[in-house]
Amino acid sequence: MRETAILLISCPDRKGILAKVTGFIAENGGNILHADQHIDFQKEIFFMRIEWDLSSFKIPKEKIAGSFEPIAKEFAMNYQLHFSSKVQNVAIFVSKYDHCLHDLLYRFKAGELKGNLKLVISNHPDLKELVETYGVPFYHFPKTKETKLEVEEKEIELLKKEKIDLIILARYMQILSDNFVNQFRNRIINIHHSFLPAFVGAKPYHRAYERGVKIIGATSHYVTEELDQGPIIEQDVVRVSHRDTLEDMIRKGRDLEKIVLARAVRWHLENKILVYDNKTVIFD
Numbered sequence: 001m002r003e004t005a006i007l008l009i010s011c012p013d014r015k016g017i018l019a020k021v022t023g024f025i026a027e028n029g030g031n032i033l034h035a036d037q038h039i040d041f042q043k044e045i046f047f048m049r050i051e052w053d054l055s056s057f058k059i060p061k062e063k064i065a066g067s068f069e070p071i072a073k074e075f076a077m078n079y080q081l082h083f084s085s086k087v088q089n090v091a092i093f094v095s096k097y098d099h100c101l102h103d104l105l106y107r108f109k110a111g112e113l114k115g116n117l118k119l120v121i122s123n124h125p126d127l128k129e130l131v132e133t134y135g136v137p138f139y140h141f142p143k144t145k146e147t148k149l150e151v152e153e154k155e156i157e158l159l160k161k162e163k164i165d166l167i168i169l170a171r172y173m174q175i176l177s178d179n180f181v182n183q184f185r186n187r188i189i190n191i192h193h194s195f196l197p198a199f200v201g202a203k204p205y206h207r208a209y210e211r212g213v214k215i216i217g218a219t220s221h222y223v224t225e226e227l228d229q230g231p232i233i234e235q236d237v238v239r240v241s242h243r244d245t246l247e248d249m250i251r252k253g254r255d256l257e258k259i260v261l262a263r264a265v266r267w268h269l270e271n272k273i274l275v276y277d278n279k280t281v282i283f284d
């Protein structure tokens, strides 16, 4: 598999950005494989994802960022440089609901998600056996309101020891502290079981059923300090009707949760997500 470099760029929009970036790659022998850009005309911001083959690129990997820096400065770019050879280490947090966990365990084992699933953390012991059948370490960190911060310190210590790059909250029922969120900014993905911003908070299926909605949904988003308010990565919906019981809605909703979370994780692991102004640009 050829190794590629990926640049994710955002900057004030102006003429010549595309030419400058593609010129930098071409003049140094890179073969561009994917290039996509978007402009937020309201905010006059330019966004770009460009990926190129490194096999004939003249600049050594460790010098690419330094060589690109003058262009970044000239255009006041925020940029991230990634390499396809870097397989991200992943941790999953769960509580007792297991449908998203089952789905993710299978997808990682099947190689559908290009990540290294290093561990699962839970505030309950219920899912230990399931996780360990996949050969993945399971860590039980019980939490109460009183012990939450102290337990989080231990979790963060483990996450750093294992060099975790991405955390997935697969129906994890604990609110993460500001300190935790801050240490993993835009590297914690949550699945919320509603079509946000509808039904923020607890029991969205029950509230949707009581409201008599005709559409239910699921939303994956980056976790921020404010509950369920982080940058939305992916959403999907399904129709429901008066014929659906609450159990029918939960069943239909859980199918959505699994696919919406998997899409978000895949795009993150493939470096296809740019975050700005609490929103995302998805280069898929």
Ligand SMILES: Nc1nc2c(c(=O)[nH]1)N[C@@H](CN(C=O)c1ccc(C(=O)N[C@@H](CCC(=O)O)C(=O)O)cc1)CN2
Binding pocket: 169, 172, 173, 174, 175, 176, 177, 178, 181, 190, 191, 192, 193, 201, 202, 223, 224, 225, 226, 227, 228, 229, 230
């Ligand atoms: N800082 C954040 N933490 C979490 C977020 C978030 O957006 N920001 N999303 C939640 C997931 N979630 C809804 O999708 C959610 C989970 C838990 C709760 C809640 O009230 N939990 C109670 C404890 C409940 C229990 O012990 O069973 C609490 O933490 O006090 C609301 C919404 C994950 N974390």
